[in-house]
Amino acid sequence: MKDFFKLLTALLLYGGFAPLLGGLLAPRRAWQRALFGLMVFMPSLPPGRFTLMIGSIEKYRGHTKGFEVSLIEVFAIALIIAVAKSPRDPAMPRRKGLPPGTWVYAMWAMAGLLSVFNAWDASLAWMAFSRFGKGTLIFVAAAMYLRDDKDLRAALTGLALSLVVQAWICMKMRYLEGYFQIKGWFEHQNPMSMWAYMTACVVFAAALNKEVKGRLLWLCLAAFGAAGLCVLLSVSRAALAAYAVGAAIVLGMGWLRGPGVRTALLSVMGLAGAVMVMMFAMDSLNSRLKEVKESKEKNAEDLRPVLNRQCKAMLHDYPLLGIGWNNYGIANSRPLGAKYSAVLEEWDESRGFAILDEFYWANPLTESLYWLLLAENGWTGWGLFLLFEITTLWCAARAWLHYGRSLTGYVAFGILVALSICYLHGTVERILTQTKNLSHWLMLAGMVSGMEMSRRAEDRRDRLQRA
Secondary structure (H helix, E strand, O other): OHHHHHHHHHHHHHHHHHHHHHHHHOOOHHHHHHHHHHHHHHHHOOOOOOEEEEOOOOOOOOOOOOEEEEHHHHHHHHHHHHHHHOOOOOOOOOOOOOOOOHHHHHHHHHHHHHHHHOOOOHHHHHHHHHHHHHHHHHHHHHHHHOOOHHHHHHHHHHHHHHHHHHHHHHHHHHHHOOOOOOOOOOOOHHHHHHHHHHHHHHHHHHHHOOOOOHHHHHHHHHHHHHHHHHHHHHOOHHHHHHHHHHHHHHHHHHHHHOOOHHHHHHHHHHHHHHHHHHHHHHHHHHHHHHHHHHHHHHOOOOHHHHHHHHHHHHHHHOOOOOOOOOOHHHHOOOOOOHHHHHHHHHHHHHOOOOOOHHHHOOOOOOOOHHHHHHHHHHHHHHHHHHHHHHHHHHHHHHHHHHHOOOHHHHHHHHHHHHHHHHHHHOOOOOHHHOHHHHHHHHHHHHHHHHHHHHHHHHHHHHHHHHO
16 A cells, blocks of 8 residues: 555656746746756765655665656656747857767666566566656756856756765764764765765866856865765775875866866865875774784685676676566575575585575675676677766767867866766666666766757858858
């Protein structure tokens, strides 16, 4: 009965509230900006505040444990309708077609759905398709929304505020509540730290642009510092490296594009801030590094390569479509997945552990996003996912080169850096499969797709004027 009411709520939200909200927002551009600012802020909210789960399997640890309903998706539908119905500004060139990358993402989702034919539990594959397929709405909404500089500033405000708020939450959890590895309002510290460094690249790039002044400048600077604090308190070594490398690359772009007083001042402030933040939270980082060192001394081989070998075995058996989307969690564990569980059992046996069946009924999942895709979606899904990643990077690079020293060009570069590091990070973390990070990623990717749409529209207008 509870699921029935959840389903009814979902139908009302997607089919009733979203279209009504879209119609209300259509003539009100400022309200559209406020809504998208809220959307980019929402991934930082506590888990469960903007989602509900239908048919939840509480103990399952895959991509999703049910059919997920998200308010971000509801708002995405409303925003798509609002933008489509908005009066067109005659000074702006008309944009045509779907945002670049839409069909590639949709094809990847369909390829994942085709794995249902191999799935050990078809319902789990449909759950994954429901979550990732609806992600298309978020991507399209972000691309359609971003049309001018004011739209971009509203998005930057939402991103910056989310980092500042999250930093306060992390400080509270660390110094008032006594937690060690801080996860903020996220399910785990790794998703929080990845979200933080990706957002940091974007707001820092914006802060370097001379068009950003006043409150937005100070907010972006505060957000960049807040992101560093979040990453340090998460005690994630990879995220700390990503944050430092991302900041260095963005700062390097600032020097190449237009060295000046602001760039020099931010360079000095960045170094001073890094020293202060490191002193502030170095105790946590040192404790974590000590734990990692002790773990390496105890175990000759890390668990991650062992789990990747499970994926390789699944790919060997199901090379085209994979073992089934969202099915890795049952295929790598007993009782159904005894064949693939044996990979982990052999590793445990080599370390002197007793092998009892009941210990292997809920084996851990691989941490690598790409090995997980290969295992569950085969070469087809993996290839299409990589194609979508390449498309988003291409859109970001085109926007950066086209818009140059403008705010749009700087933000495009920040997103390019964020996406590049995130995709590399995916080799050791499957963070992009989680709801909040998935939504955040698709909004950033959608923004650069929208920039590419505008660039194409401007090129068409220029060609017509020359003709």
